[in-house]
Amino acid sequence: MSVLVVVECADGEVKKSSLEVASYGAEVAAMLGTTATAIAVGEATTANLATLGEQGISKVLYDAEPRLKDFVNNAYTKLIATATEQEQAKIIILANSNIGAAVGSRLSVRLKASLATNVVELPKTADGQFVVRRGAFSGKAFSDVVLSGDRKIIAVKKNSTEAKHEAGKTAEVTSFSAQLTDADFADAPTQVVMQDQAGGVLxxxxxxxxxxxxxxxxxxxxxxxxxxxxxxxxxxxxxxxxxxxxxxxxxxxxxxxxxxxxxxxxxxxxxxxxxxxxxxxxxxxxxxxxxxxxxxxxxxxxxxxxxxxxxxxxxxxxxxxxxxx
Amino acid sequence: MKFLVCISNVPDTTTKITFTPDNKEFNKAGVQFVINPWDEYALTRAIELKEAAGSGTVTVLNVGEADTEPNIRKALAIGADDAIRVNAAPQDAYFVAEQIAAIAKEGAYDVILMGKESIDYNGFQVHGMVGEMLGIPTVAPAMKLDLSGNTATLEREIEGGKEIVSVNTPFVASCQQPMCEPRIPNMRGIMTARTKPLKVVEPVGEPARTAVAEFALPAKKQGVKLIDAENAGELIKLLRNEAKVI
Incomplete structure (x- = not known):
């Protein structure tokens, strides 16, 4: 029983929104008296993944399969589902990003999990219920949603929680393989076009x-x-x-x-x-x-x-x- | 090509959001409901692709109670051929996805389109759930969709760029700008929509997995602090020293 956190990486770095997700996951794990394990997707380096310890992650799983560098819906879903089973995770936490939404929604069906997206606060567990607050009505309101079932998936909205930094703590980075095959990459993009940022901010x-x-x-x-x-x-x-x-x-x-x-x-x-x-x-x-x-x-x-x-x-x-x- | 377009019935974009006194339900009193703006991209693009091919059908699907029918008729007026309403309040994304998956399977639809998310629930979940339930690819959010035979080429938005994805039918796509210019009904469409078939079916599947316990409104802003335009630089000092955001 642990908390599994999905961290998105690009150009070797963990995305800022995923640092927030990692901190969120570590806090949920502490609430439940367990540890938080991360599974990394995208182009990462072992050194950068180890720094997830600063956010409270104890272990990071990383599949070095090169085709996982770009987002592939089926492959990412299988990767995370396999990690969930291996870690016996009951709670999976992702960023409320285009990747998080695409993967989280498929995972919820595959893992028979309840799903809340656009989540803005840490969960509350009262009266045996697991409740998360999420943004609704296009930011004009919040709704407190009860997640039922044994497994739960939470997609956390960017900048709604703060990424903690405990300097010096490192996570153990472990290689991991979901035994992905060509069929898992059938919906791989034929081309990826990144915006010309010209030194600007995304x-x-x-x-x-x-x-x-x-x-x-x-x-x-x-x-x-x-x-x-x-x-x-x-x-x-x-x-x-x-x-x-x-x-x-x-x-x-x-x-x-x-x-x-x-x-x-x-x-x-x-x-x-x-x-x-x-x-x-x-x-x-x-x-x-x-x-x-x-x-x-x-x-x-x-x-x-x-x-x-x-x-x-x-x-x-x-x-x-x-x-x- | 058989298109299934899923539409959601949502409060008009200018609605002031309020709740019932116990905060358990959205207060519908005096609220005008519209077709979810994101779904309009899916609907118009399906009609455009059908017209370009010169054959095919566009079926509109809504999970909702009888009060959603005016907007289903509106979708028919815009150019869909027929409609299905699943007679149930949309309890949560999983429940809605189950209904869509059941109808998509039964009707053997080739292309299942919907908007990126609804502007009331903001879930951005249904697309992936339907794809997974049917074991077919999902492309979300899609900014561009073209068809050539049974192969679709889509542009999928990713943070900071886009992916070009090619999939074979059947598939699911959740649509967003700038896929097309959403159409509005014309008089002929409104007339013909009255007689187009609208089938009502009962819901299937397992119960919802999530439930809203309570709604809440964001804290009110303190009010704006105005800075004289002549002395605009003062703003930057306030942002650093008072708001502490730069």
Missing amino acids: LPEADLVVSGGRGMKGPENWGLIEELAKALGAATACSKPVSDVDWRPHHEHVGQTGITVSPNLYIACGISGAIQHLAGVNSSKVIVVINKDPEAPFFKAADYGIVGDVFDVLPKLTAAVKALG
Whole structure:
């Protein structure tokens, strides 16, 4: 009986959202009086996996099969299912990412487990019930969900829990094989195209986000957004009307039918704050709104606001960030 | 090609979310329900692919009680050929997936499409459960879908990029932007939708595995602190020293 944590890796590093998942898993294990084992997916290094000890993981399983570098739904599902059986895990914890959702939903059927996605807090066990709080109604509410059955799968929303770092602790990295065959890779991607990040920060993993709306007046003005983002080390994003007219690519679209982000800081520039946009950002810890219209609804959802022209305000902010040193 | 498009009946995107006084249920009073916006991508793309092939059928499936029928009719008006309603409240993702899998199997559908997730439950689970129950591939979330014979080429969004995936029918895909421009019904569609078949069937399978104990609303914001535009740099100091986020 242990807790199994799925950690996603890319370019040898454990993703930040997976560090949060590892900490979450270690806390659940402590609650239940057991230990947390991780299974790594993606391109990892033994040295980096060992540092998962800092998040409280005791053991890391790693299958060095090279075809596991890219996401393959069937192969990942089988890998994690095999690890679950080997470790006799009752609770499986993943990131609420595109990989986590694809694998978690298949695993729940294969392992006869109950599943909660978009989970924002540690579980509560009261009156013999296992309850998790998850985001619902596109960030406008939470629901407390009772997970039944012997096995449970939890997908944890990014930035809803903090990754702990206990320096110096290391996890034991053990090689593991799920005996994957060619058939398990039948749905492997024929091609993987990564966005040109040009040194920028990836939006779904970002702690800080600078976002622009129609108030930016055109794609040629995005330099102002990018300069502030670069100074802060933030990712850039946009509203739906902006991606609809192709000023910015779809993967930057934040909102009800775009990406949901929950960074520490979301700076909205020239975005009025339609309810569909708020649905994508309302779990951000701090929201800053810059808009020349003092009546823009976004100000009601903001922590800090500047009523002013984005073309005047943005360069001042960028200069102020640079002055911080 | 037989398309099965699963649609969910959800509160309109502008709805103010409230709950019954005991916080056990969503307060439906005065709320307008719509086809889940993500599902509109699945529906329109299925119709486009059927039209491009010049043959095939698009069946709409909803798990819901009788009050979802106006939105099922709307899907028929947009261009689906027929519809099935599983007469049950959608208890949880697993329960809904069981219904979809049973109907997909019985009807031998080739392509099973749905939206990425519903905007009320936000589960993003049903696609994978259906695929696993049927033992067929799932591609989620799919941003692009093309068919050539029995082979589909899809673009799957991953964090920071995309994968090009090729699968044979039958398969499941959960759809999202920018797959297509969702259609709205025209007058002719609305007229013909009235007479298109809508079959009602009873639910099957095991009970739900999860249950909502209670809903809660997020804590209210303290109110916005305004900074003078002339002195915009002050904001950065506040973000560092007061909010401590940079």
